[in-house]
Amino acid sequence: MLDQRYSDAIWHRIHQKTKPQGSLGQLESLAHQLALIASNRHGDVVTNISIHQPTAIVFAADHGIADQGVSIAPSAVTQQMVLNFLAGGAAINCFCSVNDVALKVVDCGILVPIESDHEHFLIQRLGERTANFAEQPAMSLLQVERGIELGKQLVTDIIASGSNIVMFGEMGIGNTSSAAALLAALSGRDASACVGRGTGISDKQLEKKIALVAQGVARCQGKKVSEILAEVGGYEIVQMVGGFLAAGENKVPVLVDGFIVSAAAYVATLIEPSCREVMIFAHQSHEIGHQYLLAELHAEPLLDLSLRLGEGTGAVLALPLVRAAAEFYSNMASFEQAGVVVD
Numbered sequence: 001m002l003d004q005r006y007s008d009a010i011w012h013r014i015h016q017k018t019k020p021q022g023s024l025g026q027l028e029s030l031a032h033q034l035a036l037i038a039s040n041r042h043g044d045v046v047t048n049i050s051i052h053q054p055t056a057i058v059f060a061a062d063h064g065i066a067d068q069g070v071s072i073a074p075s076a077v078t079q080q081m082v083l084n085f086l087a088g089g090a091a092i093n094c095f096c097s098v099n100d101v102a103l104k105v106v107d108c109g110i111l112v113p114i115e116s117d118h119e120h121f122l123i124q125r126l127g128e129r130t131a132n133f134a135e136q137p138a139m140s141l142l143q144v145e146r147g148i149e150l151g152k153q154l155v156t157d158i159i160a161s162g163s164n165i166v167m168f169g170e171m172g173i174g175n176t177s178s179a180a181a182l183l184a185a186l187s188g189r190d191a192s193a194c195v196g197r198g199t200g201i202s203d204k205q206l207e208k209k210i211a212l213v214a215q216g217v218a219r220c221q222g223k224k225v226s227e228i229l230a231e232v233g234g235y236e237i238v239q240m241v242g243g244f245l246a247a248g249e250n251k252v253p254v255l256v257d258g259f260i261v262s263a264a265a266y267v268a269t270l271i272e273p274s275c276r277e278v279m280i281f282a283h284q285s286h287e288i289g290h291q292y293l294l295a296e297l298h299a300e301p302l303l304d305l306s307l308r309l310g311e312g313t314g315a316v317l318a319l320p321l322v323r324a325a326a327e328f329y330s331n332m333a334s335f336e337q338a339g340v341v342v343d
Contacts, residue, residue, distance in 0.1 A: 001274045002251070006039040007032070013047065016334040026302060030280065030322065031329040034253060037278055041251040049326035053163040054101045054319060056312045057154070057243065058085060058092060061108040061235035062129030063174030064138070065216075070209040072199045075129065075173050079112045082171060085311075086118045092169060092311040099319050101167070106154065108147070109235035110172075124150045126235040133181065133232045134212040137219075144229045144238050151242025152249075159250045165322065167255040167282075168243055168264070169312020170236045179263035180289050181213045181232035185220035186270065187296055196259075196288035199308075225270045237264045244268035248275025255315035255322065258285035258307060262293040269297065282318035283307055 010032050015021050022028060031049070038046045060082050062075045084090045085105045088097075096103045107114060109126045126147050130138035139147075155166060176198035184194040191214040197206055216232040223231065229238055241264050247254040248268075256265050256279050269276045276297065283303035284290060294301060302318045335342060 002036055002040045002277045004036075006036055006045045009045045010035045010039065014329065016336070017328065017332045018335055018338045018340050019332075024328065026300065027321065027325045027328065030302070031325040033280065034322070034326055035329055037251055037253050048330040050330075051165055051323055051326055053161070054099075054165045054167065055104065055158050055163040056092065056096055056101050056167040056169060056316055057104045057106060057158070058169040058171055058312055059106045059108050059151075059236035059239050060110050060171040061126075061175070062111040062172055063178055063234055064130050064132035065134055065177050065212060066174030067132060068134065068208065068212055069205060070177050070198070070201065070212060071173050072201055073173050075111045078110045078171055078173050079114060082107065082110060082114060085171070086116060086121055090311060091309060091313050092316065095313055095316040099316055101316055101319065102163070104158070106239065108239050122154065124154065124239065126238070130178075130234055133178065133216040135215070137231050138178070138233055139230050139235070141226060141230050143235070144226050144233065147235060147238030148242035148245065151239035152246040154239070155243040155246035156250060159246070159252050163252075165253050165255065166243070166247060167257065167312050167315035167319070168240050168261045169257050169315060170240065170260045170310055172234060172236050175234050175236065175260050176287060177209060177213055178232055178234040178237060179260045181216045182228065182237070182263045182267060183289050183293055184213065184217045185228045185232060186225070186266065187292065189292060191217055194289040194292065198287070225267060229267060236260075237267070240264035241268045241271070244275050244279070245272055247278050248272060251278065253278050253280055253322075255318055256281045257312045257315040258283065258310060259287040259290040259293065260310060261312070261315070262290060262297065266293055266296055280318070280322065283314035285314070
């Protein structure tokens, strides 16, 4: 847990800035969160927040349930999009470029492996893809444990290299089914409330997707979090869970993207509740289940752009707001400094 003894001093600094109290809205609570995390990391109240080497990590994996027609695209698209990331041609590449964000892409278990010596491509495969969770467990408990450890180590290494804010994204055909199943199994909500259209499926496909997710969720009754991950999780999701745990342990903020990343965040908080304190929720996804995940996480997202792309795009788009919050906290004058007197 973050030590709250710094909180009052941080709020005092924010309230003394040359503005009406609360007039910067969510940016004030964001600045407080950033300063509280940094103060815990440094062991004293910080008066300056600096953003160093922001890094986005796209975790990619395939899902056996994709063969059931729950997406508009086949599993082969996952590999094709990973190649697009490495070639610099995707939306996430554009947004990272314009915001000066480093990008890493991780093969957590895509169906068709890629041979590449790209310096920002990492291979952490847990298998070639998960099993169809509508019919059997998606993975073994051993794979869950291995995936969490791989994600933890990766994020720990990135932080050790100098990054003090990370962003998670994902790529995987069929992964909205896995995220919806996790939400339903862990929150007790009905599958029909958690399952959305993903990349834009038809009414008939949606009906089938709900039924398949419900089949997987039915096996999760009375099971532990790690067992539910094994039943209906994804290789990219378990590695993101580990990444969130590492961010919490290292007291480094992490910008949370949309539905699938938020599902991993939710799971991580059930394993270690204190990691919630370093999470900054970037946006409200257009995917229906995301609103329920945000409610479970008591999260107020920074943006609502009706995004439903994934890749970490929403997280990177929110980074300028993080920078703005850090800048006003660090450099905006106080009433005393500016000679402004408010009676």
